[in-house]
Amino acid sequence: MKLKTHKGLKKRIKTTNGGKGKYLRGHVRSSHLKTKQSSKAKRQKRKLTEVSKADRKRVESLLPYK
Numbered sequence: 001m002k003l004k005t006h007k008g009l010k011k012r013i014k015t016t017n018g019g020k021g022k023y024l025r026g027h028v029r030s031s032h033l034k035t036k037q038s039s040k041a042k043r044q045k046r047k048l049t050e051v052s053k054a055d056r057k058r059v060e061s062l063l064p065y066k
Contacts, residue, residue, distance in 0.1 A: 006062035013059060014048060019066040023059050024048040 014024045029037070030045040037045075051059055060066075 003064040005065060009059065009062045013051070013063065015063075015066050023051040023056060025051050 012025060016022045016024065025048060027045040027047075027049055030042075034042055
């Protein structure tokens with residue numbers, strides 16, 4: 001039986017090296033209430049960051065064909 005990809009996670013995660021490398025995600029607290037944040041913090045949150053080692057196994061199970 002084929003496994004189903006978690007569509008919500010698929011839209012939030014990017015992969016490197018054609019799906020064989022790292023999993024990249026956006027930063028938290030980067031969509032609204034930005035007036036409380038410093039310019040440096042807002043600038044750093046524009047870039048993607050790697051999914052933590054603890055969450056990598058769960059991501060791989062939800063994205064089986066990446």
